[in-house]
Amino acid sequence: MNPELHISSLVVQHRHDAIARLEALIDATASMEIAARGDCRCVVLCETDNQRVLMDCIDELHAVDGVLTVSLIYHHAESREEMDKPIGQDRLPQSGLPQGADP
Template identity: 55%
Template sequence: MSADTFHPSRRAFLQGRFPRGERGHEAGNDELHISSLLVQHRPQAMPALEAYVDTQPALEITARGEHRCVLLCETGHQREVLDLIDAMLALPGVVNVSLIYHHAEPRDELEQPLQPPPGAEA
């Protein structure tokens, strides 16, 4: 690809999103990545963690404990999940962030109505 036709945005470049043919990614990749994260932290870290989560539309605290919490993470790219994990690990008092579930699926498939299995009553 010539330098004249390849001009990714800075954000696309940093997130590794390139047009088809560049690094194996497809242009216009429209996936939804759903992840669960287990965050282990010191009790005094919870206010900073809550404040960080409030600034991130992709994150939601779904369960809380004195030393840990579970977060739901919905992003458009796998790299975004890793960036959020790295940012939480940098918060004072956060001991560990573990990815405990990850699922990716094209958004258009998620928006399709569910069909009952053959033979099931409606």
Template identity: 55%
Template sequence: MKGEQHISSLVVLHRPDSASIVRGFTTTHESLQIAAERDCRCVLLCETDNQRAIVDHIDALSLLPGVINVSLVYHHVESADELDQPAMTMALHQETDA
């Protein structure tokens, strides 16, 4: 078994002048990606292979200058083996229901 894949989203509330700091942090961390961004907040997509890495990202983000709060708003764990399986299409799903 390859392990687990953790998919989560984080909301980062920050000062308007700190947006570039948050952007810079995400570009240096491969497991983070900006999904949405506004003046004083952004939503980050976080994909890691363990739960501890999520907590480490939250801790590091909260220590950035101008960051007011970091909230975990979604967390899903999936077996890496399961993610390697082909997805069921809607047509196939309807055939199995018939």
């Protein structure tokens, strides 16, 4: 079985006084980081080995006192082998640039 990498973004809505508790949880969890923050919401990036760990992260965020909602906004899963391959011209999407033009 090929190990996978799951990359997800979550929007967490919370009361203003919950940010310190959220930061403490996220700082203590290697698979999560705050990518953007607002007054009462933040975007959390989560990189895990499988979907069960992702669901555990969502449950942990929900359990923080003052968290109102946790919404999964983006989720991508791919084999680590595929993710580790270098990006070459053959893997880039067609850009529509004229032939010979530098991207």
